[in-house]
Amino acid sequence: MDRTTDGPARTSPQRRDTRVVLTGTTLTVGELTALADGAAVPAVAPEARERAVRSWHAAQRLAAGGRLYGRGTGVGAHRSVAVEEDDEAAHGLRLLRSHAGGAGALLPARQVRAMLAVRANQLLAGGSGIQPAFVDALTEALRLGVHPAVNEYGGIGTGDLTALAQTGLTLIGERPWVTVGPTAPAAHPRPDDGTPDALADGAPDADLFDSAADAWRAGDRRGPGGGADRGGTAGRPDTSWRDARPDRSGTLPAPVVLRAGDALALLSSNALALGQAALAQGELDVLLRATHAVAALSLAAVSGSAEAYAAPVHALRPYPGAARAAGEVRRLLGIDDRASGAPGRRIQDPFGFRAFPQVHGCALDACERLRAVVEVEVNCPSENPLVTADGSTAYHHGGFFAAPLGLALDAANLALLQTAQLSAARLTALGDPRLTGLPGFLAAGPASSSGTMILEYSANSALAELRSCTAPASAGHAVLSHGLEEAASFAGQAARQTLRATDAYTTVLACELVAAVEALRLRPVPPEVTAFTAATAALPLGTDDRPLTADLTAAAELLPRLAEV
Known part of the structure; x- marks a missing residue:
């Protein structure tokens, strides 16, 4: 069978106009496979995105009224450790960085693309409280034919923490995107829903991307903007993906600005499995x-x-x-x-x-x-x-x-x-x-x-x-x-x-x-x-x-x- 699990996502130029509409409630195995193989591109149902927007606003209100796990607290054994309100965004960044410790071989593009499609659809189901910009970036990556470098080991069936943390760092611009296919097409425009500062302004610059990739390989974990590393720099950087080929087409999902509560909301899923x-x-x-x-x-x-x-x-x-x-x-x-x-x-x-x-x-x-x-x-x-x-x-x-x-x-x-x-x-x-x-x-x-x-x-x-x-x-x-x-x-x-x-x-x-x-x-x-x-x-x-x-x-x-x- 033509699985090509260690090759590029299978893209059929004759079927590029095939769309899979993500509603958060109706995705089938066949549609998911088509997205993974590049035989279809995702489209987001407006009502599903509105559901995600409502969930985001609700989570902000609930967090203001009392601590939520992973937002106002640490995670796991640190569930009772309080996180100060002005440290919640930095806490999320530290959470992504600390959990991105995947190991083993890099996964085939097809499997990573399937993970992206699953996570986007789950977030559209509502309930995560994540900002909808993450849904936009996930679906944009599928449309553009790029994916994060994800290692095989790290999940034990209680959430694919390492895979999704590596994905999160890629979505916010700290890790480079990878492509194994032809140059990606132009990005589709995002809906203007008035979400404030949900995405970084403008398209990313290719030279900036190259600098970020090179900096990560060298162990500089400050991110693409060169800002201070608020999460610390202890330990060696994750360079296990260095043999993957980063995308340099200049057409990439715009980095998402991480906000309070986003990190755990992204991680809390078995999307890879x-x-x-x-x-x-x-x-x-x-x-x-x-x-x-x-x-x-x-x-x-x-x-x-x-x-x-x-x-x-x-x-x-x-x-x-x-x-x-x-x-x-x-x-x-x-x-x-x-x-x-x-x-x-x-x-x-x-x-x-x-x-x-x-x-x-x-x-x-x-x-x-x-x-x-x-x-x-x-x-x-x-x-x-x-x-x-x-x-x-x-x-x-x-x-x-x-x-x-x-x-x-x-x-x-x-x-x-x-x-x-x-x-x-x-x-x-x-x-x-x-x-x-x-x-x-x-x-x-x-x-x-x-x-x-x-x-x-x-x-x-x-x-x-x-x-x-x-x-x-x-x-x-x-x-x-x-x-x-x-x-x-x-x-x-x-x-x-x-x-x-x-x-x-x-x-x-x-x-x-x-x-x-x-x-x-x-x-x-x-x-x-x-x-x-x-x-x-x-x-x-x-x-x-x-x-x-x-x-x-x-x-x-x-x-x-x-x-x-």
Whole structure:
């Protein structure tokens, strides 16, 4: 599959006019993926921005009437340490700087763009109390094709603190923007809502940007204006992103002037984990739909029994996923609901064929559950404290604890392993002449030829990688901040595991597809089904003893097309 997770955001010039309207309440996984890939640009619904403006003004009123966590106080174990009113803005700057301690490799642009889209939409849901200029800057970055440099490690499923702190410092001009695509287009004008001093005057100067980037690399953390570092300069600067290429096009989001309360309001989210989970769910959905076609071809290749796919069987145990899996195989092979007129070679087949609906159905259900959780989380406020819609109060709560997301990801990973194991089992069956009546390993030429033998090794190697991704991340434990935060969901770790798992499953499924197509080609009368026609046109002919890497590459690239058959 063409994920390009370590390459540039995929921008299609033909689709640059495609817009995703951010309302704060209706963002889908598909729309989020389009924004991450650069296949669409964001637009902000006026009513959503007005909601964010009301939340900002409400937070200012509430803060004036009493201390709010993170604005009039420190954070974490310092929750009871008071912050003086005239120090609140400087406190926010110190908060961003101190929390921007991400570690590990830089994340691919696609994942960071997904995070930006999630955070913008969440802020438009209202409840954060942040100034709307941050929404403008986040959406502007998506439109311009630039993103902050964000390191992999730092979140534990209770807020992506380091990733969002690095983002915050970029938004206010202390860290440079990064671009891996072509020169960005001109910025779209912002609405004039009368917000005072919400953004720095004018567009940023390219030379000023270069000076800021160079200063940060040298350890001068005074910011682009060269002002005094009110947060202190102790410790080494974060230079882990120095190999990233900063944008020098001169077209960048204007730096936001940080105000009291903005810092924690920006940080209080699992936007990165949600963005990664959305991308993983989209890829998983494609693979699971492609699996119907691959499994159907394998069933035809071994002359398997269709009785296991009959609608009456699944009506008695009405799991949605199982019924869908069975129905898709029937549809793809042109079998009626009662599986009549389609006798198999055996009374019953191995589990890879006979139990496919039950096992694959669990993966379909888990994928759908993951989509539902992601779409709830990206369309609601999670900030702590949470400003109510009517602006009357602010609640301190634990809505940022990403237990639903972490558990949904873990369940998807485990379910994917089960269906991947059946794919590997079907691959073995396709090479067994006792089941197919064809030459062993579908080999052409002398009897000693190996044919597709090596595909079992490649598939099981990828399967081992997938299996390593299924240790539940939600079983992890952490006690942090002097014991105040004594649990974590580790949703971000689970999301990264799902991304790796989908990569591995792509290989497993591609191995099965190559073998299934070759087995059907060896049949006297290959099936006249759309999936086979598409596959045989895309895959190289023959299994004479030769490297099959090109076959697997072609099969992997074909999977998204088979998902649409």
